[in-house]
Amino acid sequence: MPALVAAARGRQGTRLPVWFMRQAGRSLPEYRELRVGTRMLDACSDPGMIHEITMQPVRRHRVDAAIFFSDIVLPLKAMGVDLDIVAGTGPVIARPVRTRADLDQLGELDPSQVGFVTEAITSLVGELGATPLIGFAGAPFTLASYMVEGGPSKDHALTKSMMAGDPELWDELCRRLAQVSRTFLQVQVDAGAQAVQLFDSWAGALAEEDYRARVLPHSQAVLGGLEREVPRIHFGVGTAELLPAMAEAGTEVVGVDWRTPLDVASRRIGPGHAVQGNLDPALLLAPWEVLAERLREVIRRGAVAPGHIVNLGHGVPPSTDPDVLTRIVELVHTEGPALRAEAGHTD
Ligand SMILES: Cc1c2[nH]c(c1CCC(=O)O)Cc1[nH]c(c(CCC(=O)O)c1C)Cc1[nH]c(c(CCC(=O)O)c1C)Cc1[nH]c(c(C)c1CCC(=O)O)C2
Numbered sequence: 001m002p003a004l005v006a007a008a009r010g011r012q013g014t015r016l017p018v019w020f021m022r023q024a025g026r027s028l029p030e031y032r033e034l035r036v037g038t039r040m041l042d043a044c045s046d047p048g049m050i051h052e053i054t055m056q057p058v059r060r061h062r063v064d065a066a067i068f069f070s071d072i073v074l075p076l077k078a079m080g081v082d083l084d085i086v087a088g089t090g091p092v093i094a095r096p097v098r099t100r101a102d103l104d105q106l107g108e109l110d111p112s113q114v115g116f117v118t119e120a121i122t123s124l125v126g127e128l129g130a131t132p133l134i135g136f137a138g139a140p141f142t143l144a145s146y147m148v149e150g151g152p153s154k155d156h157a158l159t160k161s162m163m164a165g166d167p168e169l170w171d172e173l174c175r176r177l178a179q180v181s182r183t184f185l186q187v188q189v190d191a192g193a194q195a196v197q198l199f200d201s202w203a204g205a206l207a208e209e210d211y212r213a214r215v216l217p218h219s220q221a222v223l224g225g226l227e228r229e230v231p232r233i234h235f236g237v238g239t240a241e242l243l244p245a246m247a248e249a250g251t252e253v254v255g256v257d258w259r260t261p262l263d264v265a266s267r268r269i270g271p272g273h274a275v276q277g278n279l280d281p282a283l284l285l286a287p288w289e290v291l292a293e294r295l296r297e298v299i300r301r302g303a304v305a306p307g308h309i310v311n312l313g314h315g316v317p318p319s320t321d322p323d324v325l326t327r328i329v330e331l332v333h334t335e336g337p338a339l340r341a342e343a344g345h346t347d
């Protein structure tokens with residue numbers, strides 16, 4: 001069983017697995033070179049490009065997993081939603097969803113609309129061999145925020161106002177988005193993904209009561225049942241107050257940002273879940289010895305949990321020196337198992 005899958009299932013072996021959110025992307029010169037002249041959405045729809053970009057960080061850093069190169073809004077694009085991914089901004093939606101009539105643009109995702117995903121994953125799994133591929137999708141809340149706001153938002157004011165002011169419309173929007181994300185995950189798993197991650201990046205904007213009432217059931221609809229096939233990772237940013245609720249979505253692993261130490265997070269979540277994280281991405285710019293000591297502390301604190309997948313607390317910033325990421329992987333592999341054992345987890 002791959003180290004990442006074992007750790008996710010709470011049966012950590014002798015290898016401590018590590019990968020990075022946004023490991024494929026602008027931090028890599030080979031990515032920037034390959035993307036010249038190709039728009040993001042076009043790159044995400046071309047099986048050859050997807051394959052190459054997904055492999056780049058695996059070849060360079062020797063990480064313990066590949067993550068499928070795509071974007072959370074890609075399935076919406078594939079089913080005909082008029083949107084773009086604007087460099088430096090993120091997803092922009094042409095006709096935001098504000099009323100019931102606006103829901104017309106959101107039908108059901110049919111697997112045939114993302115045939116290029118199956119094609120790309122089939123070839124990737126062949127080249128990856130023993131290295132697992134992580135499939136992913138956006139959670140209903142984070143997707144809904146883009147659909148309602150029309151683009152990135154700091155306060156998610158229109159989204160929260162719909163959630164509170166018209167819960168029926170909100171729930172219908174999230175039911176549709178859950179179908180899209182669930183189908184997108186299933187397509188990836190059917191093609192050979194060995195783990196999945198649900199990104200609810202902006203869930204930390206919510207109070208726990210609202211999260212439990214209006215978001216958690218929809219995320220449960222995405223993840224429920226998949227455990228028979230692959231381990232599931234559930235991640236958000238700023239979610240210290242939501243960690244126990246997020247663990248209830250149906251997940252083996254809870255992704256933790258850099259604000260909550262992993263031992264604190266693990267105690268909040270309980271012994272039944274592995275953790276993923278949580279080195280502060282801002283520290284990638286710090287002197288190596290400072291960064292290395294913080295990384296060792298992340299590993300020691302993660303030893304409280306029955307499984308630990310080392311990662312950052314959020315994505316790799318585009319300005320990151322890729323050699324630093326390679327050194328992190330080496331440190332995790334050479335020092336990680338002993339640090340974890342010393343810190344007290346008896347596997
Ligand atoms: C919120 C979110 C999005 N997309 C995603 C999330 C959840 C993860 C998170 O919280 O960061 C998920 C995502 N997006 C991308 C991946 C690829 C896999 C990987 O992690 O390596 C994944 C897993 C590629 C991408 N998605 C995007 C890029 C950059 C576009 C480019 O290279 O031209 C990449 C590599 C664009 C994108 N797409 C989105 C944003 C905020 C941006 C950044 C805009 C910018 O800074 O230019 C929406």
